[in-house]
Amino acid sequence: MRDAYHEELDGLSDKLVEMTRLVRSAMARSSTALLDADLRLAEEVISADKHVNKLEAEIEATVFDLMARQQPVASDLRTLITALRMSGDLERMGDLAVHIAKTARRRHPESAIPPELQATVLEMGQIAERMIAKAGSVIASQDVAMGLELDTDDDQMDRLHRKLFDSLLSPRWTHGVEPAVDISLAGRYFERFADHAVHVAEDVVYLVTGQRPEEIADLVN
Numbered sequence: 001m002r003d004a005y006h007e008e009l010d011g012l013s014d015k016l017v018e019m020t021r022l023v024r025s026a027m028a029r030s031s032t033a034l035l036d037a038d039l040r041l042a043e044e045v046i047s048a049d050k051h052v053n054k055l056e057a058e059i060e061a062t063v064f065d066l067m068a069r070q071q072p073v074a075s076d077l078r079t080l081i082t083a084l085r086m087s088g089d090l091e092r093m094g095d096l097a098v099h100i101a102k103t104a105r106r107r108h109p110e111s112a113i114p115p116e117l118q119a120t121v122l123e124m125g126q127i128a129e130r131m132i133a134k135a136g137s138v139i140a141s142q143d144v145a146m147g148l149e150l151d152t153d154d155d156q157m158d159r160l161h162r163k164l165f166d167s168l169l170s171p172r173w174t175h176g177v178e179p180a181v182d183i184s185l186a187g188r189y190f191e192r193f194a195d196h197a198v199h200v201a202e203d204v205v206y207l208v209t210g211q212r213p214e215e216i217a218d219l220v221n
Contacts, residue, residue, distance in 0.1 A: 132193075150198045154198050
């Protein structure tokens with residue numbers, strides 16, 4: 001019975017890693033759709049989000065079932081709680097990729113991103129992909145050091161987000177209000193995507209150490 005229980009616990013990790021894979025694919029495709037005005041890719045992202053939602057529902061059902069049947073304590077309880085939190089973050093990351101895809105669809109057949117901002121948005125998409133890939137590796141390996149690295153990655157995203165806003169607020173902006181709103185929202189989606197990746201990594205750090213990253217930093221300092 002206990003072997004089956006621990007297999008179910010391990011299965012939660014496998015499903016979380018699969019969620020990161022799906023979310024990474026969604027972000028890659030939605031970023032390309034946004035930059036290239038690729039309607040087909042945008043529709044694929046929107047349609048595929050149901051797979052992310054399905055995995056989140058499966059994880060939630062497993063967690064509640066195990067809590068009811070096994071009454072876990074200590075590290076097992078921490079595993080279940082963090083799995084629930086991480087699945088929620090990953091599901092929201094999938095939603096953010098969908099929002100980006102819908103922005104691309106709304107602006108089609110034009111690109112939502114003017115030429116002078118393409119490089120910035122491309123880099124934001126690349127950082128988002130790297131962060132979710134790293135979050136998946138952190139879940140699979142429970143590597144605390146790697147988990148702590150995502151804060152630095154998030155700083156890069158925040159820098160680009162500020163750069164995007166500076167361009168929108170510049171007197172040199174000539175593309176009007178509606179494109180500015182779309183770009184502002186897209187920038188926010190990328191920034192929030194990165195924040196959720198950090199949250200996932202922080203939950204793994206807590207799972208392994210029983211401490212939040214800021215508590216570990218206080219001990220080091």
